[in-house]
Amino acid sequence: MRVTRFAPSPTGYLHIGGLRTALYSYLWAKKANGKFLLRIEDTDQKRNSREAAEAIEEAFRWCGFEHDGEVIYQSKRFDIYKKYIQQLLDEGKAYYCYMTLEELDEMRKAQQAKGERPRYDGRYRDFCGEAPEGVEPVVRIKAPTSGVIEFVDGIKGEMKFNVEDMLDDFIIARSDGTPTYNFVVAIDDALMGLTDVIRGDDHLSNTPKQIVVYEALGFEIPKFYHVPMILNPSGKKLSKRDGAMDVMEYKRMGYFPEALLNFLVRLGWSYGDQEIFTLKEMIELFDPSDINKAPSAYNPEKLLWINAYYMKTLPYERIIEALKDLGFELSDHPKRELLIDALRERAKTLVEFIEMANKIIHKPESYDPKAVDKFINEESKALLAEYLKSLKAHGEIGDAESFEAFIKSFLDSHGVKLKILAQPLRISMVGSSVSPSIYDTMEIIGYGELVERIEKFLKHIA
RNA sequence: GGCCCGUUCGUCUAGCGGUUAGGACUCCGGCCUCUCACGCCGGCAACAGGGGUUCGAGUCCCCUACGGGUCACCA
Numbered sequence: 001m002r003v004t005r006f007a008p009s010p011t012g013y014l015h016i017g018g019l020r021t022a023l024y025s026y027l028w029a030k031k032a033n034g035k036f037l038l039r040i041e042d043t044d045q046k047r048n049s050r051e052a053a054e055a056i057e058e059a060f061r062w063c064g065f066e067h068d069g070e071v072i073y074q075s076k077r078f079d080i081y082k083k084y085i086q087q088l089l090d091e092g093k094a095y096y097c098y099m100t101l102e103e104l105d106e107m108r109k110a111q112q113a114k115g116e117r118p119r120y121d122g123r124y125r126d127f128c129g130e131a132p133e134g135v136e137p138v139v140r141i142k143a144p145t146s147g148v149i150e151f152v153d154g155i156k157g158e159m160k161f162n163v164e165d166m167l168d169d170f171i172i173a174r175s176d177g178t179p180t181y182n183f184v185v186a187i188d189d190a191l192m193g194l195t196d197v198i199r200g201d202d203h204l205s206n207t208p209k210q211i212v213v214y215e216a217l218g219f220e221i222p223k224f225y226h227v228p229m230i231l232n233p234s235g236k237k238l239s240k241r242d243g244a245m246d247v248m249e250y251k252r253m254g255y256f257p258e259a260l261l262n263f264l265v266r267l268g269w270s271y272g273d274q275e276i277f278t279l280k281e282m283i284e285l286f287d288p289s290d291i292n293k294a295p296s297a298y299n300p301e302k303l304l305w306i307n308a309y310y311m312k313t314l315p316y317e318r319i320i321e322a323l324k325d326l327g328f329e330l331s332d333h334p335k336r337e338l339l340i341d342a343l344r345e346r347a348k349t350l351v352e353f354i355e356m357a358n359k360i361i362h363k364p365e366s367y368d369p370k371a372v373d374k375f376i377n378e379e380s381k382a383l384l385a386e387y388l389k390s391l392k393a394h395g396e397i398g399d400a401e402s403f404e405a406f407i408k409s410f411l412d413s414h415g416v417k418l419k420i421l422a423q424p425l426r427i428s429m430v431g432s433s434v435s436p437s438i439y440d441t442m443e444i445i446g447y448g449e450l451v452e453r454i455e456k457f458l459k460h461i462a
Numbered sequence: 463g464g465c466c467c468g469u470u471c472g473u474c475u476a477g478c479g480g481u482u483a484g485g486a487c488u489c490c491g492g493c494c495u496c497u498c499a500c501g502c503c504g505g506c507a508a509c510a511g512g513g514g515u516u517c518g519a520g521u522c523c524c525c526u527a528c529g530g531g532u533c534a535c536c537a
Binding site: 007008009041042043044101104108112115116117118119138156159160161162165166170171173174175176178180181182185200201202203204205206226228229231233235236237263266267268269270272273274275292293294295296297298299301302303304305306308312343344345346347348371375407417418419421422423425426432433434435436437438439 | 463464465466467468469472473474475476484485486487488496497498499500501529530531532533534535536537
């Protein structure tokens with residue numbers, strides 16, 4: 001059974017880079033009917049991991065994917081880690097080191113001054129003398145001192161690290177007894193039964209260390225996939241300044257999770273020329289070995305385009321639901337489907353959709369002066385008044401087609417072109433010179449409301 | 463600095479020794495048209511540089527340049 005995981009450190013929110021690796025892990029697990037686990041790496045204990053986990057789960061829910069099983073908190077597993085530290089100590093695979101922070105610092109400086117790589121010199125590796133007074137020791141693992149550590153990365157290929165210029169006896173337990181990252185990651189990944197570890201390639205050079213732990217503990221080494229990171233639009237490291245880092249910010253900006261996921265899955269991965277993927281297709285087609293080796297830049301225009309695509313193609317119910325998530329209730333509007341069809345080709349985001357919809361649903365509060373200036377003159381004013389008169393004389397009209405037929409015959413009998421009447425009508429209805437088709441707009445607002453809006457506008461320009 | 467990773471249009475990418483180097487986003491034209499969009503048609507635009515290997519290199523090898531990651535009692 002394939003088991004993958006997402007293992008963020010609690011930063012308070014989920015960012016798009018994290019979401020992408022989570023997505024990759026999720027897809028890869030689901031493809032094999034395996035498990036996708038969530039673990040919070042909170043050995044640091046400085047931040048509130050509960051809150052962070054909730055933020056991540058909220059983002060997961062929004063995106064429509066759930067992890068299997070309970071969330072695992074490393075902060076609650078210190079007993080387990082302690083047991084393994086003791087085991088390594090007992091087996092002579094780890095040892096206490098009594099160097100102080102100052103000594104360590106001094107040693108590093110000296111090494112750097114000589115142009116050497118800063119590293120622990122192993123002075124307590126085989127120490128059996130009297131422990132120095134007043135020093136709480138750390139625990140270091142006995143790493144190999146020569147040779148190479150090799151593994152095959154599912155994305156980068158064959159990896160070879162020279163032990164001499166890569167490793168030293170790194171710390172697995174701090175002087176306060178708490179375990180360190182590279183140690184607990186290996187233990188948890190093993191204990192949780194991970195078969196495939198998909199993570200950011202900033203972890204690539206941690207992998208040899210973790211392999212040392214796997215081997216010391218006799219655990220089976222999983223398959224690693226190191227995903228290149230996401231860059232900002234100018235090709236630099238992505239930072240908070242580059243816009244919305246919090247995934248939930250995309251919800252607030254009016255993006256569909258379908259669109260964000262689709263955008264993210266294509267960032268660094270592709271399947272031929274295909275641009276649009278349903279979640280089902282992603283699960284079917286995704287393979288981490290097809291992920292590109294090079295980092296890729298985040299491209300907001302493309303995301304917007306994908307979102308617009310989903311706006312145009314998603315079923316009514318889904319759009320209504322997404323609007324509701326943003327606090328916009330459309331489900332009881334009698335003309336909701338026509339309204340959606342009228343706006344879905346114009347709005348690129350749900351936020352834009354709501355703005356446009358509000359312009360149609362509510363009477364204009366004001367009229368764009370530029371539009372009035374440009375399209376209203378004595379002729380068009382008279383024509384609009386004339387149109388209102390015949391509209392009232394005609395009585396109730398229901399659908400867009402009938403509104404169109406009525407206008408056609410009105411124009412014919414007055415010998416004028418639609419162009420002269422269309423914009424004044426539009427301004428009457430929505431207060432500006434931009435809107436969906438005037439006929440659709442008429443049907444959506446309805447006959448009575450139409451009459452009222454024209455009257456109101458006529459009064460305004462009188 | 464050591465080690466490691468990477469480099470095809472501005473961006474996301476296809477390509478897995480023989481292609482007029484394909485698609486998508488953006489941008490620019492045109493068509494459609496009641497405005498704005500959508501849609502459709504068309505256009506601009508790339509193999510980082512240099513050496514090899516080969517009949518033939520975007521594809522294989524080496525070097526250089528540039529970009530990135532990592533070297534903690536952070537994760």
